[in-house]
Amino acid sequence: MEQFRNVGIIGRLGSAQVLDTIRRLKNFLIARQLHVILEDSIAEVLPGHGLQTSSRKLLGEICDLVIVVGGDGSLLGAARVLAQHKVPVLGINRGSLGFLTDIRPDELELKVGAVLDGEYLSETRFLLSAEVRRHNEAIGQGDALNDVVLHPGKSTRMIEFELYIDGQFVCSQKADGLIVATPTGSTAYALSAGGPIMHPKLDAIVIVPMYPHTLSSRPIVVDGNSELKVVVSKDLQIYPLVSCDGQNHFTCAPGDTITISKKPQKLSLIHPLDHNFYEACRTKLGWGSRLGVHD
Template sequence: MTESFCTFKSVGIIGKPGDPAVCQLLEQLLPILKEHGCRAYIDASSVTNNGYCENLRVPFAELLDSCELIIAIGGDGTLIHVARALAGRPNIALMGINRGRLGFLVDVHPDNLREVEQVLTGNYVIDERFLLTAQVHHNGAHKTTQPDSAVAVNEVSIHRWNTSRMIELSTWVDGEPLSDHRADGLIVSTPTGSTAYALAGGGPIVHPNLHAMVMVPVNPHSLSNRPLVIDSRSQVEIEVHAEFIDRVRVSCDSQQDLALSPGSRIIVRAHPTPLSMIHPPGYSYFNLLRAKLGWGGPPRELHASA
């Protein structure tokens, strides 16, 4: 993470679809952008058309082509949706205004838009996060009509579907056999995703500056099948055993699914270009952990019932 003093001249705004508070924030945000000489673009597909600033509304693809900075208004899911669309566009920065719940990634509070002003004057922290790509390599004539590849900000998860039974799969790292797994699934996570699904699965929290991936088995049958941290330059291969192929789905950030076919393999590796995230000045990852996870507070008293 590094401090920067570059300014932005074109700013796109993408909101959580269907959230009326997005338009309320726009009424506060657009004058700030105008005051700092920024040309504003509003995503026509996600921000409700209420007649306000209709001339600024553009299609999503045009917005991506026109902006140096994108502001996502919503929760972490909204920001992740935008971040996935920015894969391969390292010259576009992304920051979030929190209209969700936990907000690990969207760190500007809607009542503190002064932080947006600081960013627009060039006073901000640049945080480069690496992404994952997942590719399904099909075997021979077995094909599906779904996409064969996708990008993930948090994690690529292989999970059981339409069954209560465990699934079985095999894994390799850089071509070397790792293990055979009997579990409810497997998560391959970025450091960004280490505080999301991977954390719920028992994985470690990984600082975003660390170039690493985390492999987390979901409810493994064997207690010795533990989370594993590997180099982000590694390539992870996963093959679901044939008898379970119809009961498994591959999901990227729970936003896009990839279908499997008999004999197919899932290849997970780091995306070649990072995501440039913008934080207000004074941003601290450890402060974020303390605030969101409740670390460092006073011990909670236990009250015995009468």
């Protein structure tokens, strides 16, 4: 198993609970004689920490492990930067759902200690890359671990667009928008819009129309290596938005083309040994537990 010596800490700003957990984590890692590096923004709100600080990008280059303290949104933001550096990422949950950040604060020392001892599960999650082109010129680009969403922004009008998969025309559609999600993102916004839950190990992309004009329009699951092209109708009266993980946004004009495909660099995500995707679904999504008749 890999030995973690240089450990970076990223945290969500604006939360006293996150800062409390970061202080505990920092003290725990120092007690284990590890080299701890704080992300710049967190270091600013921890006066007197006495530790090395770094930009998020540089953390990916110099760390053997990066621990994110916050919710899934915090990990999504970190993942988009850290994936290209192949540094493993571990999440401590200070948010609500916690599909990606799966260590509870009260078990910090026990679970993080086990990971540092080499007792962990490691998996890769792929990201999507989205590019908006206008008159064959790139005007916007973004990455997403969860989803790329075409939506009307503040407008209440429907969007009309054409969908192509690997160069083949699929359909033209009127809808409130379109969600293109990874397996990681299948339990997020895509699920709310009626998409299927996909196991994280699947190499697949799900395309979920949002409130489509036709009742027969349904989500489509395609191969993870597919190239998707969404062409915004030239006759559209509004300027829709493209959002990556709900955090990065850029504006489209009528006639623009959005190309979405798998990003070559993957995120390395670490879990405690007792992590179980189906157990996470049960607890986070309120699925029924055992009836007590089976061992």
